Every structure is written in C-alpha cells, then in structure tokens.
Amino acid sequence: MRSKVIVGAVLLVLVPGLAFGGTTPFEKVGTFAAQFLKIGVSARAAGMGSAYTAVANDATSIYWNPAGMVELTRTQVTLNSVVWPADIDIYFAGAVFTTPYFPGTFGISARALTMDPMEERTIYMPQGTKRFFDAGDMSFGLSYAMWFTDRFSAGITAHFIHMGLADKSVETMAFDFGLLYRIGIQGMKLGMMIQSLGGEVDFDDRASKLPTLFRVGLSVDAYRRGAHALLATGEFSHPADNKERMNVGMEYVFNQFFYLRSGYNINYDTQGLAWGVGFRVDTSQTSDIGLDYAWEDLEYLGQAHRITLNFTY
Numbered sequence: 001m002r003s004k005v006i007v008g009a010v011l012l013v014l015v016p017g018l019a020f021g022g023t024t025p026f027e028k029v030g031t032f033a034a035q036f037l038k039i040g041v042s043a044r045a046a047g048m049g050s051a052y053t054a055v056a057n058d059a060t061s062i063y064w065n066p067a068g069m070v071e072l073t074r075t076q077v078t079l080n081s082v083v084w085p086a087d088i089d090i091y092f093a094g095a096v097f098t099t100p101y102f103p104g105t106f107g108i109s110a111r112a113l114t115m116d117p118m119e120e121r122t123i124y125m126p127q128g129t130k131r132f133f134d135a136g137d138m139s140f141g142l143s144y145a146m147w148f149t150d151r152f153s154a155g156i157t158a159h160f161i162h163m164g165l166a167d168k169s170v171e172t173m174a175f176d177f178g179l180l181y182r183i184g185i186q187g188m189k190l191g192m193m194i195q196s197l198g199g200e201v202d203f204d205d206r207a208s209k210l211p212t213l214f215r216v217g218l219s220v221d222a223y224r225r226g227a228h229a230l231l232a233t234g235e236f237s238h239p240a241d242n243k244e245r246m247n248v249g250m251e252y253v254f255n256q257f258f259y260l261r262s263g264y265n266i267n268y269d270t271q272g273l274a275w276g277v278g279f280r281v282d283t284s285q286t287s288d289i290g291l292d293y294a295w296e297d298l299e300y301l302g303q304a305h306r307i308t309l310n311f312t313y
Contacts (some may be wrong), residue, residue, distance in 0.1 A: 032241040033208035036113040036137045037196045041080045041092035043308035047276020047294035048249025049263020051233045053217035054191035059096045062107045062143050065193045066155025067180035069096050069105040069145040076312045083305040088115050107143030133166040151182040174198035187221030212240045227255040270298045287313035
C-alpha cells in the first residue's frame with residue numbers, strides 16, 4: 001500500500017509537466033476557453049484567500065480538492081452564489097454522501113454562469129439592432145474519493161461542460177484529480193490538485209484549450225486551545241494561461257460556532273485582499289446548518305461577493 005501511495009504522488013508531480021510541457025515563456029492570457037471553471041465557488045475558501053487545496057473538508061471540496069470528501073462522515077449539501085463583476089452570477093450546488101453498497105465517498109455537483117441578455121450591435125448599427133442574445137456556461141460533475149491509508153486519500157471529478165453564445169454552443173469533458181496527505185504534526189495537511197484537465201472546444205473553427213490548473217498547498221493548526229482555534233494555510237498554483245501565483249489565508253474559530261477569515265491573492269491580475277465570516281448551528285444531534293459570506297477585492301473591476309449555505313445530516 002505504501003508503494004501505491006508513492007506511485008500516486010510521483011504521478012501527480014509528473015502529470016503537470018506533461019500538461020504544461022508546451023508552455024512558452026509568455027503568458028497566454030485570453031487564449032484559453034471556459035474561464036468560468038477558474039472562479040472559486042466557496043465563501044469559506046474565498047474568505048481565506050482561496051488557499052483551500054490543503055483544507056478542503058466540506059462539500060465544496062468537489063471543486064477545490066475531491067480527495068477531501070472522505071473527511072465528511074455525514075451527508076452534506078452545499079448551495080453557493082457568487083456575485084461577479086459585469087452583472088455576472090455564478091451558482092454552484094453539490095452534495096457529498098456515502099453508500100453502504102460501495103466503498104468510498106461520492107459527490108454530485110452542478111455549476112452555472114449566467115448574465116443578462118445583451119443587445120446585438122453591428123458596424124452599421126452601433127447603438128443596437130433591438131435584437132438580443134444571451135450567453136452562459138454550465139457544468140455537471142460526478143466525484144469519487146477514497147482512503148488509501150489512514151493518512152492518504154485521493155479523489156477525482158469528471159465534468160460535462162456546456163458553453164453557449166447566442167445560437168452557438170459547444171460541449172466537452174474535463175477532469176479534476178486531487179491528493180490529500182495528513183502529515184500528523186500539528187494537524188498539518190499537504191494537498192495537490194490538477195483542475196480542468198481535458199480536451200478542446202471550438203466556437204469559430206479555432207480550437208481553444210481548457211484552463212488547466214495545478215495547485216499544491218499546506219495547512220496547519222497554528223493554534224488550538226479550549227474554544228479557540230486558528231487555521232493557517234497557503235498554496236502555490238500554476239495556471240496554463242497565466243503566471244504562477246500564491247494564496248495565503250487564515251481562519252479563526254470560536255467554539256465551532258463563529259468563524260472569522262482573511263486571506264490574500266498574490267501575483268494575480270486583479271484579485272487581492274479577501275475576508276469572510278461564517279456561522280454554524282446544530283439543528284439536532286446529527287445535523288447542522290452553516291452560513292458563510294466572503295468579500296474579495298478585484299481592484300479596478302470592483303468587488304466579488306460569495307454566499308454559501310451548507311446542510312449536514
């Protein structure tokens with residue numbers, strides 16, 4: 001079993017090299033499709049500066065690192081809303097559960113990017129033709145994760161992606177692979193993730209790749225005494241269409257009821273400071289409900305707001 005863990009870790013390190021082996025020295029901003037796949041969906045994660053790959057222990061781990069789904073011992077349903085600039089909204093819903101018929105942990109998810117209809121404009125009618133069109137993206141995912149040892153877990157998510165623009169639409173498949181290793185010292189966890197690995201899409205006879213992203217992160221229980229706890233996390237990411245980035249964040253917890261978070265996105269084009277708050281209330285001995293909010297500074301683009309509602313039973 002230990003040899004399987006080592007092989008898995010080696011493969012995860014080698015795959016990004018295969019995925020990005022053709023990367024040239026310049027940044028390929030604006031040349032990759034399906035950019036909505038890169039917009040994080042969890043208010044908790046965004047409030048911690050999106051440094052969540054090594055934290056992922058709730059239903060939104062479907063997006064951040066499916067290997068973290070194994071830490072859920074009960075069924076959890078998550079509903080997420082993101083208010084993005086330019087009147088764009090992103091919605092994400094997911095559920096993580098186990099079944100007595102099969103080993104491991106399963107997850108299902110759906111995601112959609114929507115915007116208001118836009119008026120058609122042409123060279124000869126720049127003020128508008130009175131004809132309107134819409135655009136939007138969506139994806140549907142199926143996830144699976146399992147323990148390989150008492151410290152190591154791995155997970156995978158398969159996405160079916162649909163993108164539409166006016167009367168044109170394209171479909172493709174994408175895959176996420178994640179690993180999570182519990183080091184066993186001060187609650188430290190090491191997480192690695194390959195996101196949106198897949199084929200190409202073609203809107204206008206010119207194929208565009210998906211925005212594949214490699215992440216590696218580390219989290220640690222910086223402080224834990226009585227009703228107080230402090231979680232610190234950081235990660236490095238390598239996007240296929242931009243420069244390397246870093247994310248750092250912290251989460252303060254009081255009595256497993258009140259959560260205060262802050263983080264920073266480093267070397268991003270727009271994202272910078274982020275913060276958030278959250279509450280969790282037990283509704284019975286076996287169920288609880290959680291509400292999280294996050295604010296993110298997008299500099300000259302404005303601000304982003306996220307709300308997450310979790311049901312655990």
